[in-house]
Amino acid sequence: MRKVLIVDDESWVVESLKDLVDWNQYGFEVVAQAHNGAEALEVIKELDPDVVFTDIRMPEMNGLELIQRGRSVSSRIQFVVVSGYAEFAYAQKALTFGAVAYCLKPFDEIEISGVLMKIKKTLDGAQPVQDFSLMHLLDELSAENQSKLREEFRKFHLSDWSTTGFVAVVSVGPRELPDFYEPVLKLKIGTSKTAYLFGAGEVESRRRKWIDHFPPGTKGIGIGAITTDLSAIKDAIAIADVLAHQFFVNARAGVFDARSYRQDELNKRMLDMKEAIRDKDLKKAQVVFDELESLFLTHELSVRHAFQVYNMTVSFLFGLGQSENILYSYEQLIQSYPDVSAMLDELRKLTARYMRSSDSPSVETKNQTFNAILQFVTSHFNEDISLQDLSDQFFMNPSYISQLFKKEVGETFTAYIARIRIANACELLNADNLSVHEIAERMGYHDYFYFTRIFKKITGKTPTQYREEHR
Structure with a gap:
């Protein structure tokens, strides 16, 4: 060993x-x-x-x-x-x-x-490894590796790729795509993702079969463009991967083909969003969210644009700098929200809470990894979040996350959640005509009496007393 x-x-x-x-x-x-x-x-x-x-x-x-x-x-x-x-x-x-x-x-x-x-x-002295990683060949496209790739293409009867071309396809789901009778080269690229390299001539018939009889359990199938360039395989798979995740934007499973997107329009909208958040102009921010949702609904933006919208908006709200400091990938977004509309709805609420409160609790510390946890908690404070949920989301030990809360923000995870919930409950008591029971539900408290006890413990008043005094 x-x-x-x-x-x-x-x-x-x-x-x-x-x-x-x-x-x-x-x-x-x-x-x-x-x-x-x-x-x-x-x-x-x-x-x-x-x-x-x-x-x-x-x-x-x-x-x-x-x-x-x-x-x-x-x-x-x-x-x-x-x-x-x-x-x-x-x-x-x-x-x-x-x-x-x-x-x-x-x-x-x-x-x-x-x-x-x-x-x-x-x-092992450059001896061949059994079941070598094809992805390794794609990472290092030396002359030797390109020769090995050509051999793999011949092995899977894709010998005419250099003239007719090949197409990268990616499927998202727990199982591989079924019933392959034509030549195909398969690569496992994730726990629930598989890439396929087809000869260009076989893809169209396969595409029609998938549309007519969509494979059960599959979320999305992304079909890239035809290429004859071996050095473009990795990029072709990456493009097909994004297309396969388009089910997040379209809010339905399906087969998704290569198309052009409106990055220019996204850039304009995010510039407007930055200005709206800087000026605390909630009306302008909501208009931008409406425009973004329209672009997503008309399929003019991709799942990677959803990733940009989420991370850039959170960055604008909390001054976290470049999006590279935010550990949210587009795959993590898909795990956190059912579709892009739900993601935008959460961002709307988060932005509104930020703008309505000038003394919102800070969500930035010197620990960049912990910042990502605080962002998540701030975005989902009114949900049933546990330390185990955070552990699953950020691949950390629950007890270590608990220690980070005490070290970085000076209070326990439970106390931090309660403080954010009660701060937002105070805003609703001031601004809305919702009943106390409805506000408790919105803040994630399903027990009215428990909510009033926590509220009084933090503010010194019952919710009803607080509302009467501030009106």
Whole structure:
């Protein structure tokens, strides 16, 4: 077994990476962990690991220095950088220092498995690896890998791809697409996603079959454009992947083909949104939301534009800077909302709450990962959120999230949720003619008497007393 060392100053990262894949399956064993570069360097000297997964930003010695100094101990060590979105540039720099790969948090099982297979091949002296990762070939389209891809095409009877072309198709769902009688090359690209490479001549008949008899359990099928360029395969799959997730925008399962979208219109609307939020102009913001919803309903924007709308709006509201600091991918949006209209509705409410209150609780700390958690809680405060829900959403240990709340905001998760709910309840008591019972329901309290107890504990008054005094 090849020895692996995992280095990260946050214990949840180490544990999540350890639990993510079956290391033994690929011939590896996690033999140690360290929480800073200096500690890791000592472990390297003692255990002589074959592979080191390391974060970039750590106390005492950062990941870049660890790579440099670790290579002086043993030049054969394979370093893999694990990075948050905000450290993306550092990860690129690490590659020039000799890292063999970088992986973004939260980790993707397929990506880590591919990296391990690549490293195994290197450590085994470039001997062929059984069941090699086709995605690895796509990542590194050297002359040798292009030759291997051509061989794969011949193996699956796609030998005429260079003249008639091929098409990338991606399906989203728990099962692969059924009943393939024509030549097709399949790639598993996610836990619920499969990519297929068809000869261009077979796609149209297959498309008609999918439309007439849509595969049960499938959410979306994305069909890319015809290409004859091997170097374009990865991009073609990425485009088909976005198209397959268009069910989020269309609010229905279906087959989705390549088309052009209105990025220019989105840019204009988001500029208007930025100005509306800056000026706290709720009426203008609602107009922008209406315009955005119209663009989505007429299918002029894609799921990736939904990703941009969500992250940019939250960034405008809470001053979080570039969207790279926000750990929401378009796939996470799909897990959080049934469709784009529900997402926009939540953003409308969030924007209205922000503009109606000049003293809304801050949702930014120095911990970028925790900022993403606070954004989520602020957006969903009136839902039944638990620490376990946050754990599932952000791949962290529940007890660690609880510790972060106490450390970063000075109160427990439960107290933080209650404070936000009661602050918004006060706004509704001032502004609306809703009954106290209706306000309690809107704030996520299904027990009226429990709501009044919490309200009085935080404000010193009952909801009725508060409304009478402020009217």
